[in-house]
Amino acid sequence: MRILKKGLIYFLSITILWVLVYRLINPPITLLMIQRCFERKLDGKTLKLKKKWCSYDKLPNNLKKAAIAGEDASFSSHWGFDFNAIQRAYQKNKQGKKIHGGSTISQQTAKNVFLWPGRSWLRKGFEVYFTILIELLWNKERILEVYLNVIETGDGIYGAEAASQAFFSKSATQLSKREAALLIAVLPNPKRWSPKKPTAYIRYKQLLILHNMQKLEKSILIQPNTYHKIKPGR
Numbered sequence: 001m002r003i004l005k006k007g008l009i010y011f012l013s014i015t016i017l018w019v020l021v022y023r024l025i026n027p028p029i030t031l032l033m034i035q036r037c038f039e040r041k042l043d044g045k046t047l048k049l050k051k052k053w054c055s056y057d058k059l060p061n062n063l064k065k066a067a068i069a070g071e072d073a074s075f076s077s078h079w080g081f082d083f084n085a086i087q088r089a090y091q092k093n094k095q096g097k098k099i100h101g102g103s104t105i106s107q108q109t110a111k112n113v114f115l116w117p118g119r120s121w122l123r124k125g126f127e128v129y130f131t132i133l134i135e136l137l138w139n140k141e142r143i144l145e146v147y148l149n150v151i152e153t154g155d156g157i158y159g160a161e162a163a164s165q166a167f168f169s170k171s172a173t174q175l176s177k178r179e180a181a182l183l184i185a186v187l188p189n190p191k192r193w194s195p196k197k198p199t200a201y202i203r204y205k206q207l208l209i210l211h212n213m214q215k216l217e218k219s220i221l222i223q224p225n226t227y228h229k230i231k232p233g234r
Contacts, residue, residue, distance in 0.1 A: 048156030
């Protein structure tokens, strides 16, 4: 029991400190990025790791709105988990349909930054833990900033800035509504889909995101230094 107590104290101390550090310092790399590099090497391809950090203030409102509209409509009001979305995903999966996830932007950020790729109950448990930590120790602004800078957006491409330059030949700061919506539409599987050659399904998702962006604009104004003023649950 003494060893277990010490282990728990060390674990809590290290993980809390880790999350606090990333509140101030941008994550330099993630385990997914490392895994993808190894996969490319095993496939006989050259290493490819394109990423460029774009601060929250420089990220365009179009992209912030598209991310929330397409990935997590309740982002500004929940405490890290959208239980309605989880319930809907559970019902669809129970019916034997294509697997659906109910992960919020907060959960995806926790998973991408602090954990390894894959599916297991152990990893899911750590995901819940780190989601709670970042909701307690970061603000919504920081969560969205990190999310939009570490997500996989293509083969060897990570973050909105690198994706915008690769697919639209412009900075993320210049993305239009349609381009931002298209970029978010491919996120569930950026290795299969690409904003350069959108399928009919991706175009359909783009239209849905654009529609949801209009509804979002009526309910919340996304500007720099806004999210840290919004308390979850309000």
